[in-house]
Amino acid sequence: MAGFCPAAKLGFAPCIVSDGWGVFVFKDFREFENGALIDADLCIIGAGAAGISMARRLAGGKRRVLLVESGDVTPDLAVQALFEGDVVGQPWEPLDIGRLRFFGGSTNHWGGHCRPLDPIDFEARPWVPYSGWPITKADLDPYYVEAQKVVELGPYEYDPEKFDDLKEKILPFNPERLRQRMWQDSPPTNFAIAYGDELKEAPTVEVLLNANVMEIVAAENGAAIEAVRIRTLEGKQGTIRPRTVVLACGGIENVRILLVSDGVHKNGLGNGHDLVGRFFADHPHALCAMGVPMIDIHRLDAYFSNFTYLDGLGIYIKPGIPVELQRKLRILNGAFDVGYGYDRASGFLALRDIGKALFAKRLLPDIGAAVMRVVSDLDGTAEGLYRYIRKEDVFWFAANFEQTPNPDSRITLGDKCDALGMRRLVLNWQFSPLDKLSVRAGLKILGEELARLKVARLRIDDWITADETTWEDVNDRAHPMGTTRMADDPKYGVVDRNCRVHGVANLYIAGSSVFPTSGYANPTLTIVALALRLADHLGEDNHA
Amino acid sequence: MSIVKIHRRMCFATRPSALPRRRKFILGAAMAALAAAWPWGPASAARPLPLPLDPASAHAVGRRYLDLAPEEADRSHLLKLLRLPDPRLQAWPERDDLLRHLGALRDREFFSGDSVLIDGWVLSRGEARICALYCL
Numbered sequence: 001m002a003g004f005c006p007a008a009k010l011g012f013a014p015c016i017v018s019d020g021w022g023v024f025v026f027k028d029f030r031e032f033e034n035g036a037l038i039d040a041d042l043c044i045i046g047a048g049a050a051g052i053s054m055a056r057r058l059a060g061g062k063r064r065v066l067l068v069e070s071g072d073v074t075p076d077l078a079v080q081a082l083f084e085g086d087v088v089g090q091p092w093e094p095l096d097i098g099r100l101r102f103f104g105g106s107t108n109h110w111g112g113h114c115r116p117l118d119p120i121d122f123e124a125r126p127w128v129p130y131s132g133w134p135i136t137k138a139d140l141d142p143y144y145v146e147a148q149k150v151v152e153l154g155p156y157e158y159d160p161e162k163f164d165d166l167k168e169k170i171l172p173f174n175p176e177r178l179r180q181r182m183w184q185d186s187p188p189t190n191f192a193i194a195y196g197d198e199l200k201e202a203p204t205v206e207v208l209l210n211a212n213v214m215e216i217v218a219a220e221n222g223a224a225i226e227a228v229r230i231r232t233l234e235g236k237q238g239t240i241r242p243r244t245v246v247l248a249c250g251g252i253e254n255v256r257i258l259l260v261s262d263g264v265h266k267n268g269l270g271n272g273h274d275l276v277g278r279f280f281a282d283h284p285h286a287l288c289a290m291g292v293p294m295i296d297i298h299r300l301d302a303y304f305s306n307f308t309y310l311d312g313l314g315i316y317i318k319p320g321i322p323v324e325l326q327r328k329l330r331i332l333n334g335a336f337d338v339g340y341g342y343d344r345a346s347g348f349l350a351l352r353d354i355g356k357a358l359f360a361k362r363l364l365p366d367i368g369a370a371v372m373r374v375v376s377d378l379d380g381t382a383e384g385l386y387r388y389i390r391k392e393d394v395f396w397f398a399a400n401f402e403q404t405p406n407p408d409s410r411i412t413l414g415d416k417c418d419a420l421g422m423r424r425l426v427l428n429w430q431f432s433p434l435d436k437l438s439v440r441a442g443l444k445i446l447g448e449e450l451a452r453l454k455v456a457r458l459r460i461d462d463w464i465t466a467d468e469t470t471w472e473d474v475n476d477r478a479h480p481m482g483t484t485r486m487a488d489d490p491k492y493g494v495v496d497r498n499c500r501v502h503g504v505a506n507l508y509i510a511g512s513s514v515f516p517t518s519g520y521a522n523p524t525l526t527i528v529a530l531a532l533r534l535a536d537h538l539g540e541d542n543h544a
Numbered sequence: 545m546s547i548v549k550i551h552r553r554m555c556f557a558t559r560p561s562a563l564p565r566r567r568k569f570i571l572g573a574a575m576a577a578l579a580a581a582w583p584w585g586p587a588s589a590a591r592p593l594p595l596p597l598d599p600a601s602a603h604a605v606g607r608r609y610l611d612l613a614p615e616e617a618d619r620s621h622l623l624k625l626l627r628l629p630d631p632r633l634q635a636w637p638e639r640d641d642l643l644r645h646l647g648a649l650r651d652r653e654f655f656s657g658d659s660v661l662i663d664g665w666v667l668s669r670g671e672a673r674i675c676a677l678y679c680l
Binding site for chain 1: 650663664
């Protein structure tokens with residue numbers, strides 16, 4: 001059911017869309033007059049996890065917040081195509097696949113896996129070049145607590161030993177060699193569905209859809225932002241006149257907007273030291289070892305199964321490298337994913353999730369989608385069931401490690417342009433020798449502990465030991481990070497500890513692009529925590 | 545599509561090339577079974593040394609280990625490292641005692657990180673030394 005409010009009453013025609021999610025009343029820039037001028041106290045560019053979190057946090061305050069989104073409330077192929085670019089270097093999925101360009105951003109399809117960064121992720125570690133945040137984990141902890149609520153998680157507790165129900169799932173690893181690392185699963189929270197109505201009602205927040213940011217315009221002296229130029233796909237143009245700007249378009253698009261904004265800063269905004277776009281990191285995912293079980297493979301499920309439901313909370317646990325051992329061996333932080341041979345079918349996975357939820361007397365969130373996966377992959381489901389019943393198969397480990405910050409892993413502007421005439425990006429994802437060395441060292445420890453506990457014997461894949469640099473069959477996890485990194489010294493960072501772009505008084509950046517190091521945890525919880533922290537910082541009167 | 549994509553990432557493809565290796569690599573129960581079947585070295589009395597692998601694999605592992613540690617290519621030296629008596633000079637342990645001793649040694653080595661990688665397999669150094677004895 002859809003309709004429009006009377007345009008005369010409001011002075012413009014808002015866009016009301018309802019498809020069963022809810023009814024959002026947002027502004028549609030396509031309905032504005034060409035050349036419109038829009039004033040705002042705070043302009044947040046990008047309505048994803050970071051942008052929406054900030055808008056909610058600042059709603060009802062003294063500032064008028066304008067949340068600007070390129071897309072609409074539903075996806076559009078032409079808009080999505082604006083994300084296209086080229087991938088060179090290590091394989092990364094096409095740039096228009098992992099990211100979503102409509103209201104809610106990538107929360108429209110994320111997996112919901114949440115874990116905060118570890119304290120060591122914030123430290124400057126002598127064996128990890130360019131490591132160290134200008135803030136500590138303790139600085140972010142209060143915001144992690146609040147971020148847990150935003151993404152609908154349980155208590156801010158990630159030590160599995162604190163949960164009585166998990167004790168039987170914890171392998172008695174030697175804690176000096178391996179620790180159990182815990183994740184919590186968000187439903188996953190779709191920020192558009194969860195918070196669209198709230199933003200509609202928020203008196204000091206306006207959402208502007210179908211407004212593509214073409215350039216952030218700096219003042220003549222380059223020390224502040226004067227305007228944000230926007231444009232629709234159809235060619236309508238407008239100008240936002242903000243007092244403060246927050247760029248919250250994600251780890252890849254933040255780079256693009258900064259680099260194309262070269263009217264005054266010729267190398268792009270915030271790029272005086274050629275750092276914008278560098279230090280691109282993701283969480284490389286590659287199978288790296290096979291485990292031959294020494295116990296019933298179904299018992300292994302108790303230790304390694306994903307999506308265990310604990311009082312309605314999805315949880316999973318992975319073996320990870322303790323901090324002391326990282327220091328001793330001078331390796332990166334990381335953990336290991338576990339999977340089973342018969343788990344390769346999407347339909348069987350879905351059936352397993354349904355079964356686990358029923359066993360826990362809970363309804364699986366999004367059970368409709370799970371049933372569809374079973375139905376659409378009957379062959380895979382049948383094969384998976386057959387092998388499960390026969391207790392066949394080995395199981396597999398994949399590395400889940402952070403990456404060494406690498407300035408040569410970078411995003412740059414290419415020569416091709418999109419439908420708006422904006423230059424597309426080129427992603428060159430690179431690894432460092434320490435990335436692989438860390439996985440290799442971690443696997444040896446894992447093999448020793450699994451054998452000692454008589455759980456499994458491990459065979460490490462040949463590519464892990466072959467050389468220092470080659471990665472085989474590696475995938476990304478769609479976690480782009482690090483490209484406008486945080487550092488107090490502008491020679492090492494694009495933003496300072498408050499996420500303000502060095503040298504530009506009223507420009508800030510939110511999202512995973514500010515991470516100086518990547519950790520091994522999925523980034524969304526940290527993205528939300530940092531966004532809430534930035535919102536509080538901007539909420540102070542002296543930042544008008 | 546994206547949910548399926550993410551879950552597919554959790555599914556790991558079968559590695560058929562690894563399965564034949566798995567069939568050769570039988571631990572645990574094979575230790576006891578082989579202990580009764582395989583003599584240790586042509587010059588020994590029929591006092592079996594339990595192998596962690598089937599004989600062909602044990603031989604290959606032993607060879608690879610001795611390539612890594614050529615200084616250990618001596619039966620007496622290996623026995624000493626395994627804290628086992630020389631059967632030419634002392635009484636050889638009973639089978640159950642032997643298994644217990646080697647099992648405890650293996651556990652200590654894994655606990656302390658004293659392992660070797662042979663053809664990608666994470667073996668305790670003692671397991672590799674047993675295989676080395678087998679091929680000397």
